[in-house]
Amino acid sequence: MKDERVSTGIPEMDVLLGGGLERKVISQFYGDPGCGKSTLCQIAAVAVLRTGCSVVYFDPEGFSVERFRQVAGSDAEPLAERLFLYEPLDFDQQGLLLAESEKVLKRGKVGLFVVDTATVLYRAELSSGKEAQRKLARQVILLLGLSRRYDLPVLITNQVYMDVVRNVSAPLGGTILSHLSKAIVRIEVHEGYRRAVLEKHRSLPAGGSFDFEITGDGIRGVSRP
Numbered sequence: 001m002k003d004e005r006v007s008t009g010i011p012e013m014d015v016l017l018g019g020g021l022e023r024k025v026i027s028q029f030y031g032d033p034g035c036g037k038s039t040l041c042q043i044a045a046v047a048v049l050r051t052g053c054s055v056v057y058f059d060p061e062g063f064s065v066e067r068f069r070q071v072a073g074s075d076a077e078p079l080a081e082r083l084f085l086y087e088p089l090d091f092d093q094q095g096l097l098l099a100e101s102e103k104v105l106k107r108g109k110v111g112l113f114v115v116d117t118a119t120v121l122y123r124a125e126l127s128s129g130k131e132a133q134r135k136l137a138r139q140v141i142l143l144l145g146l147s148r149r150y151d152l153p154v155l156i157t158n159q160v161y162m163d164v165v166r167n168v169s170a171p172l173g174g175t176i177l178s179h180l181s182k183a184i185v186r187i188e189v190h191e192g193y194r195r196a197v198l199e200k201h202r203s204l205p206a207g208g209s210f211d212f213e214i215t216g217d218g219i220r221g222v223s224r225p
């Protein structure tokens, strides 16, 4: 049987996810600003690029070439040749580019599809109410279709908002995004360290976690008493 999982480039994250990112589904990392979402995406992208596959990478916030260099090290230039980067400027353009990116997938050998942060442009459109929700749903369903047709793991990141009723910070995008993400990892910021917590998974109990620090070249797992 074909190995269904794709390494995130972080051994502790692979264990947390039951072996890595699952193909044909969307996995979601979410958390506060600066918790490490983009770093985790870049580490996963570099790990897949190192296997010889290509990566499609959406970054509506503007891709940090400098951070990519730090994470990829001396391989950065050759690896970047197989990184197909899209930087949409608004939510409608993001939808159009997601559809257009299928051209890259058709050429084959794409090992990972990243959208970091999937909801930042959605957030900017939220004042338009239901229409933004419908567009988000369309984009996520489109992504799911691509992941299935091309046997791909899709990794998205998501921001949080303050849910004043429950008095907790919750991921954006409502139930549609939570339902369509088959693995969800919450990244918490604690004094001096971060914690990745498995919030939802298809074949593992929720609640597993590991602690890490962000470092010059990526992240490092830390053990805490």
Ligand SMILES: Nc1ncnc2c1ncn2[C@@H]1O[C@H](COP(=O)(O)OP(=O)(O)OP(=O)(O)O)[C@@H](O)[C@H]1O
Pocket: 031, 032, 033, 034, 035, 036, 037, 038, 039, 040, 067, 070, 117, 214, 215, 216, 217
């Ligand atoms: N070279 C580095 N060495 C150590 N820490 C770094 C380095 N580069 C970035 N960081 C730290 O990483 C954190 C930002 O990580 P990252 O950009 O992955 O977070 P994010 O969750 O994507 O944030 P945002 O919500 O703003 O997109 C910051 O705390 C920053 O100080």
Ligand SMILES: [Mg+2]
Pocket: 037, 038, 039, 061, 116, 117
């Ligand atoms: Mg980021």
